[in-house]
Amino acid sequence: MTQTNFTDKQIKVAIVSNGNYHSRGIAHKLFTTLRDDDDFYLTKRYPDVVISIGGDGMLLSAFHMYERSLDNIRFVGIHTGHLGFYTDYRDFEVDTLLENLRSDKGEKISYPILSVKTTLSDGRILTSRALNEATIKRLEKTMVADVIVNDIKFESFRGDGLSVSTPTGSTAYNKSLGGAVLHPTIEALQLTEIASLNNRVFRTLGSPLIVPKHETIEVIPRRLGTYVITIDNKTYKHRDVVKIEFEIDRKKIHFLGSENHTSFWERVRDAFIGELDDEI
Incomplete structure (x- = not known):
């Protein structure tokens, strides 16, 4: 049953997804899991965490959707398409994201x-x-x-x-x-x-x-x-x-801080260089 009463101990979560079939499937899995978890409250209004499912374009859209409330929101991206520069989790790491959300202590990474x-x-x-x-x-x-x-x-x-x-x-x-x-x-x-x-x-x-x-x-x-x-x-x-x-x-944009938040230089390397050959 969908939650209707929010408590201060719950993390308010919004899920936004692109129209991709695979993205919608992941969004459904997240929704049904978080809906039945007492630690979370699903809402589009004034969330604490926004989960973007898709690629960089979807995260940009999520940013503009909530740009008036940046001080109180942390973003996290699930990558389901081409290489995502802003996405910390791959489509097969949904369970890892859920574990990190459950152990979340409010850490954030902030960018101008x-x-x-x-x-x-x-x-x-x-x-x-x-x-x-x-x-x-x-x-x-x-x-x-x-x-x-x-x-x-x-x-x-x-x-x-x-x-x-x-x-x-x-x-x-x-x-x-x-x-x-x-x-x-x-x-x-x-x-x-x-x-x-x-x-x-x-x-x-x-x-x-x-x-x-x-x-x-x-x-x-x-x-x-x-x-x-x-x-x-x-x-x-x-x-x-x-x-x-x-x-x-x-203001700045804040991302969910966890061990899955890839460092900037790792993102740059993975996006433009790829795997390095240690042999010279």
């Missing part, structure tokens, strides 16, 4: 996230948070924009667009743009160019730029038009963007 503020020509100000990165591109033609770093005009950019990533997001789109991989204990932003124009007329730095916590990156478009702004796996179109500001958010 990105604050994004977009100002539009009609006066609206839109605020967002990103776990991986945010990008801005001009839809019609080449994007021309001033880049302001900590109130100093740094460069005038011409090209397809710009990406600003978190340390954990440094291994995602940022890496494909030639950006550096940053350990998440380094609370910093990383600005990378998307197909910049560099010649004797137009000149940009042409290299990734790492900006520390408490400093801000501003991008001020110099041409009217439609701009495409992405926040992780979400895409928005806006007319006539006045400016977009990036900084490390005051």
